Amino acid sequence: MPKTILDLSMSLDGFTAGPSISIEVPMGEGGEKLHEWLFNGKTDIDKKILDELVNESGSVILGRRTYDVGIGDPWGGVSPFRVPAFVVSHSKPKKMVDGFSFINDGIESALNQAKSTAGNKNVWIMGGATLAGQYIKAKLIDELHIHLVTILLGAGSRLFEGTGPSIIELEKIKSIESTGVTHIQFRMIK
Amino acid sequence: MPKTILDLSMSLDGFTAGPSISIEVPMGEGGEKLHEWLFNGKTDIDKKILDELVNESGSVILGRRTYDVGIGDPWGGVSPFRVPAFVVSHSKPKKMVDGFSFINDGIESALNQAKSTAGNKNVWIMGGATLAGQYIKAKLIDELHIHLVTILLGAGSRLFEGTGPSIIELEKIKSIESTGVTHIQFRMIK
Numbered sequence: 001m002p003k004t005i006l007d008l009s010m011s012l013d014g015f016t017a018g019p020s021i022s023i024e025v026p027m028g029e030g031g032e033k034l035h036e037w038l039f040n041g042k043t044d045i046d047k048k049i050l051d052e053l054v055n056e057s058g059s060v061i062l063g064r065r066t067y068d069v070g071i072g073d074p075w076g077g078v079s080p081f082r083v084p085a086f087v088v089s090h091s092k093p094k095k096m097v098d099g100f101s102f103i104n105d106g107i108e109s110a111l112n113q114a115k116s117t118a119g120n121k122n123v124w125i126m127g128g129a130t131l132a133g134q135y136i137k138a139k140l141i142d143e144l145h146i147h148l149v150t151i152l153l154g155a156g157s158r159l160f161e162g163t164g165p166s167i168i169e170l171e172k173i174k175s176i177e178s179t180g181v182t183h184i185q186f187r188m189i190k
Numbered sequence: 191m192p193k194t195i196l197d198l199s200m201s202l203d204g205f206t207a208g209p210s211i212s213i214e215v216p217m218g219e220g221g222e223k224l225h226e227w228l229f230n231g232k233t234d235i236d237k238k239i240l241d242e243l244v245n246e247s248g249s250v251i252l253g254r255r256t257y258d259v260g261i262g263d264p265w266g267g268v269s270p271f272r273v274p275a276f277v278v279s280h281s282k283p284k285k286m287v288d289g290f291s292f293i294n295d296g297i298e299s300a301l302n303q304a305k306s307t308a309g310n311k312n313v314w315i316m317g318g319a320t321l322a323g324q325y326i327k328a329k330l331i332d333e334l335h336i337h338l339v340t341i342l343l344g345a346g347s348r349l350f351e352g353t354g355p356s357i358i359e360l361e362k363i364k365s366i367e368s369t370g371v372t373h374i375q376f377r378m379i380k
Contacts, residue, residue: 154354164344
């Protein structure tokens with residue numbers, strides 16, 4: 001059965017991006033350290049985990065700021081995803097890019113459209129932190145995949161900032177060790 | 191060489207206790223879920239990790255609130271530690287309890303006294319979150335042992351609240367899987 005998976009890299013102190021995110025510094029100051037396991041430091045284990053995520057996803061959901069800071073230099077003006085991506089946004093950008101749809105009627109609508117597009121594959125919610133937190137709080141996620149990065153970032157975008165105050169029970173599916181990162185997958189108990 | 195080890199149970203969303211800590215609710219609302227691996231749900235792996243911590247510690251440091259909420263029902267009026275414990279506190283309690291010293295001239299002084307007492311064993315800093323954060327920010331810790339508990343607590347005392355804004359590099363020593371908890375040990379790079 002297809003699942004809705006929130007997949008994020010997070011520092012031990014809970015940040016999914018550094019402070020002062022901008023077009024020039026798309027991951028925030030120091031935020032690139034959260035993604036070294038995806039680039040420079042990639043191990044076979046990391047590669048397998050990333051491949052599984054990508055291959056099993058039939059659509060992607062992201063926030064508007066993630067789109068705005070990603071679409072330029074990081075993605076070179078084209079979608080980095082092999083599948084359709086839905087951007088939760090109040091407005092459309094001036095220039096549309098193939099592969100992206102802009103959804104302005106809320107996170108639940110975006111998820112419904114993403115599920116419909118994904119068919120029997122999963123929906124991959126990639127963040128940023130604010131959008132991810134909204135999905136967690138609304139209990140619209142089936143699985144939470146955290147790539148826990150061996151660093152204290154000290155500041156930035158905190159994933160679990162507005163997800164309380166209620167307790168949300170989780171079940172650990174698996175935990176996989178790698179260099180500088182621990183990949184932990186949880187099922188949300190609803 | 192003896193080490194200064196900060197050892198805490200933390201929810202995936204970064205809380206080391208639930209909200210509304212009091213004498214009646216010493217771990218805060220829901221906070222007892224962070225310590226199930228120490229009590230009800232203890233596995234052989236959990237037991238080994240706890241034994242190592244206790245056996246290799248020559249002294250303990252804790253905050254005043256942790257003392258105040260612990261000394262009654264949880265500890266039954268006596269020290270739960272086999273070794274001397276230092277309480278960082280502005281004042282002394284009315285009734286002194288054997289095994290506890292109250293240190294009112296700061297975290298560094300408390301650490302120096304704890305180190306002197308520990309001799310060739312480690313100093314174990316057990317929290318709470320505020321005191322732990324002060325030690326992290328002051329870079330007085332050698333190792334950070336986090337028992338990452340499979341739950342989103344949603345509210346409470348956040349370990350990494352005031353530890354920024356600077357980046358602190360870590361090195362992962364080891365990560366050990368258990369039921370409902372992942373024990374991860376880090377070395378602080380100074």
